[in-house]
Amino acid sequence: MLLIHLIPKGPPLSLPIKTRLSNALKEGTKADKAIASYMSGALADLPFETAASIAKKVGVSEATVGRFCRSIGYTSFKNLKDHLKGDIADYPWLMSDRLKELQKSAAAGDAHLTRGMELEIAAVVSVYECARMPEWPRVVKRLASANNIHVAGFQTERGIAQYFANQMQYVRDGVSLVDLAGGNFAEVLASGKDSCLLIFEARRYSRLAKVLAQEAQATGIPVTLVTDPFCDWGHDVADEVFAVPTQFNQFWDSTAQMASLCNLLINSVFMELGSDVEDRLSRFAELYGRFTGHVGDPVAQVAK
Template identity: 45%
Template structure:
């Protein structure tokens, strides 16, 4: 079987994604969204990472026209430098005295690579489309599940400074009626979720799609089902050398997105930002500054 070279394979995977089995979609999604990591994987390591069998990886490669995973990797023809970013002496000194030197150094490398990837994503047309959705939707909802709910809430709070009608949503009331029962045209929903994925996240995405809500999904590179519900998916790196997956690239992405929304709004955001700052100073204030209501009472 004749197959395309390099990017041709990526396009084939994207085009045929819907026809794959669930296990095959996991593999295809990893190759498409984490191409920089593919050269460093073997069939066994990839199977372990995706929780599938090595036999499944081999079968998938043959389906795509390759004898094995090694041949599929060669098709992509990567040219990746061994050390694509400099390491400073300060970091080398830090890890030199650390009992877990190799783990700390690998985690540092992974996080720096993840940050570079996020900043490159922030220059893409799809990023600009997502920022436009977040800036222009008349009603914007943000939802997160499991540990990610904290990041989702923080993201919503940041957006509330720049634009009105931003709300966090959850299942505390036993339903998502505040999103799904609203008839506001043009409304949008952001879901922040990483594996293991909450069943609620997938159900909410499915219902949002049926309701015609503009859906933005911010997730990791292993989520093979998000594209079933929306084309607006930011698949971010989360691999870590530590016990937990890293959330550093995701926090960076949410911060950059909130900044992109402010830039989209431009001068129209200034009155709201100023008013919120005034209200905060009046009701709460900052360290070293007396709230204005107390100054006026004197």
């Protein structure tokens, strides 16, 4: 990168922005690549960004963003945005445009897929409805205060359970993923008074989930169940049941949106714990070193 400012350096004439970005992706400096990479991945968001907001996200300085824009041929970030408008005028920024675009291409190919997307969006809405249910705060309080949290998921839901457990472990101690290695659920059932259990279940693949819930409840451990809308036994064996839609026009059910619920739940617990958890995250940050300096990681987020 040159030091002479003010003069756009890059490809002098109007190449499309995408081309410029992918050139920078190959030839640029480290920071350049980072910026170019983010920009090309989030083209649709660019109009809403500022040099500073991008800088923060990719972890470089505001100045560098400005310099980068000059290095690929614009005079400034603002200038880049201006060109964005005309340069690829048909690129959709507005969600409604993006949806139209998808529907258009669906007409050619598979409308099936677009219908699936609509269902999946509806599922997201459902998930956020869960967060407004009267039992939600109760679950959150329990997950924040209990001594032990056991998280269970079998078959295809094991991944979801693990996802939840892994993240929750950042937020608090005493979170464990229920393991079947021992052949029974001793770890859960013997874990003392102040424990609770969160089960992810769907498709009735696994009888285990029901058995576990029953036994836990018999032992006096509160049970929260995240399942699909077809589960008929949930309310009998769980203190709270959250139903997440799973049918999105795909060849079989998808429990993907349970992951969204996971994060929502974790976020609520984080809020509940308040500053306690911040200390914890700072300690983690030191531990891992590599956390620092990136927005979007716990420390940076908590700090703000």
